[in-house]
Amino acid sequence: MLSSIALFSLLGSALATPVDPVDLFKVFGSSCSTSGAASCHNTTSVDTCCTEYPGGLLLQTQFWDTDVAGSPADSWTIHGLWPDNCDGTYKSSCDPSRAYKDISSLLTAQNALSTLDFMKKYWLNNAGTSEELWEHEWAKHGTCYSTLEPSCLPKDSPKGAEAVAFFETTVKLFKSLPTYTWLANADITPSTSKTYTLSELTAALEKGSGGYTPALGCTSKKLNSISWYYNLKGSLVNGKFVPIDSPQSSTCPSSGIEYPVRQSSS
Numbered sequence: 001m002l003s004s005i006a007l008f009s010l011l012g013s014a015l016a017t018p019v020d021p022v023d024l025f026k027v028f029g030s031s032c033s034t035s036g037a038a039s040c041h042n043t044t045s046v047d048t049c050c051t052e053y054p055g056g057l058l059l060q061t062q063f064w065d066t067d068v069a070g071s072p073a074d075s076w077t078i079h080g081l082w083p084d085n086c087d088g089t090y091k092s093s094c095d096p097s098r099a100y101k102d103i104s105s106l107l108t109a110q111n112a113l114s115t116l117d118f119m120k121k122y123w124l125n126n127a128g129t130s131e132e133l134w135e136h137e138w139a140k141h142g143t144c145y146s147t148l149e150p151s152c153l154p155k156d157s158p159k160g161a162e163a164v165a166f167f168e169t170t171v172k173l174f175k176s177l178p179t180y181t182w183l184a185n186a187d188i189t190p191s192t193s194k195t196y197t198l199s200e201l202t203a204a205l206e207k208g209s210g211g212y213t214p215a216l217g218c219t220s221k222k223l224n225s226i227s228w229y230y231n232l233k234g235s236l237v238n239g240k241f242v243p244i245d246s247p248q249s250s251t252c253p254s255s256g257i258e259y260p261v262r263q264s265s266s
């Protein structure tokens, strides 16, 4: 008796006010299992609402930008979360009809306020507004997720709920990948004079991540980006990320790597 009253009021409040998509999945019970094969590992045909396909190789990409006003001194920033195909090729801009504008308002309307606050600090554009970067990342990469097809979402999901889920998941995953701290723990910090070897950087990041090798990006000798690789069990909304070694090599030289100091903040 008590529990059905509790359930009724949970449903009542969920329907009355916008809830974030992760809660929608809980309330409406349309969640995917996270115990089956990870993406890129299915050996039979699978439901693409619950297994990411064909973009089952996920990259959480980060920037080390030195010239963005207000960027945090002690953190890398978010570039995106990309669904590459298992062979490393990728599709892009998969559904122009869902290239939503005004991501800030979308997140606000669907109660993803803490995610939006975090994005304002850690998901920054070095050549335009952050809003433009968020729209670009959603339109180019986010619309390619099979598990975020609107038909895969619980019915009654508000328009754009799948994009809200994309931003929430990206932020959550980024928070589990403190690249700056893992490097700093090995005394690898930005410097105007010191340089580092690729094996030093890689060893520090493997130690921090529990043994996984990321791909570092350099422009000539300057470190400026990183990609952390995953397969996914279940949906991007609330699935389980399975870390893997990068299938791609770093683009940095083996030694003499510069980790540039930020020019100035704010």
Ligand SMILES: *[C@@H]1O[C@H](CO)[C@@H](O)[C@H](O)[C@H]1NC(C)=O
Pocket: 042, 043, 044, 045, 046, 047, 048, 053
């Ligand atoms: C994995 O699932 C997809 C989507 O159903 C399917 O097209 C693909 O052939 C499957 N892979 C294997 C090896 O069965």
